[in-house]
Amino acid sequence: MKYILSVIFLILSMGIVRPVIATEPVVIKIEYALPYPGILPDHPLYFVKRVRDAVLEMVIIEPVRKSEFYILQADKRLQMGIMFIEQKKFSLAETTISKAEKYMEKAVTGLSTYKTSGGVIAPYVIEHAEKAAAKHAEVLQELLVQVPEAQKSGIASSFVLLARIQQEIKALK
Secondary structure (H helix, E strand, C coil): CHHHHHHHHHHHHHHHCCCCCCCCCCCCCCCCCCCCCCCCCCCCCHHHHHHHHHHHHHHCCCHHHHHHHHHHHHHHHHHHHHHHHHCCCHHHHHHHHHHHHHHHHHHHHHHHHHHHCCCCCCHHHHHHHHHHHHHHHHHHHHHHCCCCHHHHHHHHHHHHHHHHHHHHHHHHC
8 A cells, every 4th residue: 555655646746846947057167177387476486497497398399299388388377377366466467377378379389380291180189279278268258357457458368369279279170
């Protein structure tokens, strides 16, 4: 008897339950982690890090590896910009984010040049560049609402540059 009552209750309850429709837009987050940047440009020993990075850039000869290095540098600079915004150092954030997108541009330009000269780019490298650019776009959109009006134009110009970079990445496929 209990069994029959529980089956009837289950059948009746199925008719009562209705699907819930979300009224707010769904925000899709890009699954891409930005690396920890280490010391920031306002640190007194930052010049040591810049020298190290310049040496690494000169030592890396292979174009695809150099592009991966530039993507890493772009990701680190973007994370630095986020940290500066959290510290309310908006002008430093603006210049650092601008440098991040210039590194991303160097990476994609290097890949395009390599492909034009007959080189073959592994699909994972293009996918990495694509994900990185998508994450940069996501972060820049979030940062645009956090910065004061004086820095919005700089962030917006970085966003425009990034949109062009994303088109170049699509052309690499």
